[in-house]
Amino acid sequence: LAKTTQPISMDSYEGQEVNITCSHNNIATNDYITWYQQFPSQGPRFIIQGYKTKVTNEVASLFIPADRKSSTLSLPRVSLSDTAVYYCLVGDTPLSGSARQLTFGSGTQLTVLP
Amino acid sequence: NAGVTQTPKFQVLKTGQSMTLQCAQDMNHNSMYWYRQDPGMGLRLIYYSASEGTTDKGEVPNGYNVSRLNKREFSLRLESAAPSQTSVYFCASSERAARAYEQYFGPGTRLTVT
Numbered sequence: 171l172a173k174t175t176q177p178i179s180m181d182s183y184e185g186q187e188v189n190i191t192c193s194h195n196n197i198a199t200n201d202y203i204t205w206y207q208q209f210p211s212q213g214p215r216f217i218i219q220g221y222k223t224k225v226t227n228e229v230a231s232l233f234i235p236a237d238r239k240s241s242t243l244s245l246p247r248v249s250l251s252d253t254a255v256y257y258c259l260v261g262d263t264p265l266s267g268s269a270r271q272l273t274f275g276s277g278t279q280l281t282v283l284p
Numbered sequence: 285n286a287g288v289t290q291t292p293k294f295q296v297l298k299t300g301q302s303m304t305l306q307c308a309q310d311m312n313h314n315s316m317y318w319y320r321q322d323p324g325m326g327l328r329l330i331y332y333s334a335s336e337g338t339t340d341k342g343e344v345p346n347g348y349n350v351s352r353l354n355k356r357e358f359s360l361r362l363e364s365a366a367p368s369q370t371s372v373y374f375c376a377s378s379e380r381a382a383r384a385y386e387q388y389f390g391p392g393t394r395l396t397v398t
Binding site for chain 2: 202204211212213214215216219257259261274275276277
C-alpha cells in the first residue's frame, strides 16, 4: 500500500476554494486514489475517487497529475459545515493482500472560519 | 434505507468482560469491515469480510473475533476486554471487495474499558 503524506491541518475562510494535497510517491500502477471526509463523532464519508487526470462530482474535484505521485482534493466555496478531517487513501483492489494495510492515516484537519 | 447501523452506541466494560458489537447493512453489499479509531488518530482495520462466509485479519486483529452471520450482519467480539481496547469502533461495507476503497460507514460504537 502506497504511503501517503498530508498536511496535518489547514485553515480557510467561508466562500474560499480549498485545495488539500496528498503525496504518494510510491503509488503503484493499479492504485486508485480515494478521499474521505469525517466529522466529529461520525464515521468517514466517501467523497471522491480517481485514477488519473481530473474527476469531479457534486461535492469536490480531484486533480491527479500525469506522474500520479500526488493528488489534490479541491473543495469549492467552503462553508463552516465543511470543517472536518479529510483522509487520502491510495491502494489497489481487489481487497485480498492489501486489506491488512487499509488504513486511513491521521488525515488533514480543515477548519473553515467565518 | 438506513445504510449501516451499529449497536450499541456506547458501552462501558470492566477489564476481562466480554461483549459483541453488532453491525448490519441494508445496501446488499458483499463486503464488510471493522475498524477502530483511537483519539486523534486515523482508522485502523481490525477484520474484514470480503463476502458472506469469509473473514480475514486486518492490521490490528489481536484481542478480537468476528462473525459474518449472513450477508447483512457482521459482528465483532471482544472476549476479554482490556483498557487498550478503549476506542471508537466503526463498521463499514462496500459493494464488493473490488470496490474496497468506496466504503460506507456506520455511526460508531464508543467503548470504554475500565
